[in-house]
Amino acid sequence: MSRRHLLAVLLVLGALIVPGIWSLPASAQAPAIQDTTTEETPPPASRYDFRYSFSVIDDATFYSNLQPPLPAPLNQLLNDPVVTLFQNQLLLEPSFALRYRSRWSLASSVVGLTDSFHGLSASEFDLPPGSSAAASGLNAELDAYTGTHVQLRVKEAYAGLSAGDFDFMVGRRIVRWGTGYAFTAAGVLDPPRIPTNPTDRLNINEGRDMVKADYVRGPHAFTLAWSSAALAPAQSNLHDTTAFRYNVLVHGFDTAFIAGDDRGGDAFGALAFTRVFGQAWELHGEAVWREHEAVLLGGKYTTGNGITFIGEFFTPPNIAYYRDMTISPLAGRQNYLFLDAGKNRLRERPGWKEWDLGAYMVANLNDRSFTAIFDANRRFGKRFSSYLHLQIPAGSSTSDYGATPYTTATSIGVRFQL
Numbered sequence: 001m002s003r004r005h006l007l008a009v010l011l012v013l014g015a016l017i018v019p020g021i022w023s024l025p026a027s028a029q030a031p032a033i034q035d036t037t038t039e040e041t042p043p044p045a046s047r048y049d050f051r052y053s054f055s056v057i058d059d060a061t062f063y064s065n066l067q068p069p070l071p072a073p074l075n076q077l078l079n080d081p082v083v084t085l086f087q088n089q090l091l092l093e094p095s096f097a098l099r100y101r102s103r104w105s106l107a108s109s110v111v112g113l114t115d116s117f118h119g120l121s122a123s124e125f126d127l128p129p130g131s132s133a134a135a136s137g138l139n140a141e142l143d144a145y146t147g148t149h150v151q152l153r154v155k156e157a158y159a160g161l162s163a164g165d166f167d168f169m170v171g172r173r174i175v176r177w178g179t180g181y182a183f184t185a186a187g188v189l190d191p192p193r194i195p196t197n198p199t200d201r202l203n204i205n206e207g208r209d210m211v212k213a214d215y216v217r218g219p220h221a222f223t224l225a226w227s228s229a230a231l232a233p234a235q236s237n238l239h240d241t242t243a244f245r246y247n248v249l250v251h252g253f254d255t256a257f258i259a260g261d262d263r264g265g266d267a268f269g270a271l272a273f274t275r276v277f278g279q280a281w282e283l284h285g286e287a288v289w290r291e292h293e294a295v296l297l298g299g300k301y302t303t304g305n306g307i308t309f310i311g312e313f314f315t316p317p318n319i320a321y322y323r324d325m326t327i328s329p330l331a332g333r334q335n336y337l338f339l340d341a342g343k344n345r346l347r348e349r350p351g352w353k354e355w356d357l358g359a360y361m362v363a364n365l366n367d368r369s370f371t372a373i374f375d376a377n378r379r380f381g382k383r384f385s386s387y388l389h390l391q392i393p394a395g396s397s398t399s400d401y402g403a404t405p406y407t408t409a410t411s412i413g414v415r416f417q418l
Helices: 003-022 132-145
Strands: 048-066 083-100 104-118 147-163 166-173 208-217 220-228 241-250 253-262 267-277 281-290 292-302 308-315 336-344 355-364 369-380 384-394 408-417
Antiparallel strands (some): 048 083, 048 408, 083 104, 166 208, 253 267, 267 281, 281 292, 308 336, 336 355, 355 369, 369 384, 384 408
16 A cells, blocks of 8 residues: 555544544543642631730939939938939830630730839938937938839729620720820820820820720710729829710811719810821810810821921910929919920831931920920830930929929830730
8 A cells, every 4th residue: 555545544544533532421531630629618716816915124214413302401411412313113014915706805914113223322411410310201201212112003904895886894994085195184084194205105104993885886986984093093183083975087087075074073074186187197186174274286297208296285274183293373374385206217228227216395385494305216126125215304493394303314225025
């Protein structure tokens, strides 16, 4: 057979066989490759959500040219009218939060504080020889500024229940109703604002003991709280407080109306608001009536490269609730100004992005006294950081901030966060 005839035969046979292959029954065809992978079923959600943290702060502060805050007769016996006092604070701050089925919650945060002083002792005083009574009185007055003191502070300890649109809480908790950074008049249940320490840099603020109920329906939020002052420090100006708060968003303004009463004191009412404009601007304010009116107006601006500026003006009436201990009851209404500038992560480069810098000032516009503060923080990885905190008061010896009994307070410290 010639090659031409052989090729023709092969083509005919191929035409007969190939269609037969495609028409074979499924059982006769080559088995298909089966996908043996099965879709993994996500594990069931845990009924418990437990979170914890632990931080350690070692803070060393030097008070330069300190005039010890002692009674005048004792200060007159000092060999040198000013001293340099060293204070070291070691703080251990564990906290935890437990939530069960998104319904029950339990949380606590405490601070163990060891406070040590050096630089002031009875040897600094020229006591009359043989005067045991004077020595005994001196030792009692110096006790707060000498030796080592240990204390435990309970910042928060509360239990909560969520039921539909309602949330109930009982215990000690930190709440924030005021809108100010350095001042507040509407924050009737907030921890006290300290203008020279608005960020609570050692994280030792304590909450109020209260029973609180919240109801949220759409954009409306209602809160009713009763706070007891039974466990408050004796020197604090706190009373049993009943307060109500209604919060709603009105044309972009996060607005709160607050009303209540202090047992043994006067009733109060407040309006507080915050308004954010774009990515850079924020406006906030408070208007409060408690015996007399108190007004706070402030703003915040963040530049494109991350520098933040904050300014606040606060004018409280000169009543016991607002009055600083250095202000005379006859001084009249006070006016305060707070200015702040700072930047986190100086530059997005290694060696720069670990640094945070800030400076702020709080001033009494009536007596023209002020305190200037500078902060620098350096992070080392995710757990450690170190910082410098410098505080410089200025003004006459009888003014609000000029009466501070030292010329500078320099703090250096390290933090560990877990």
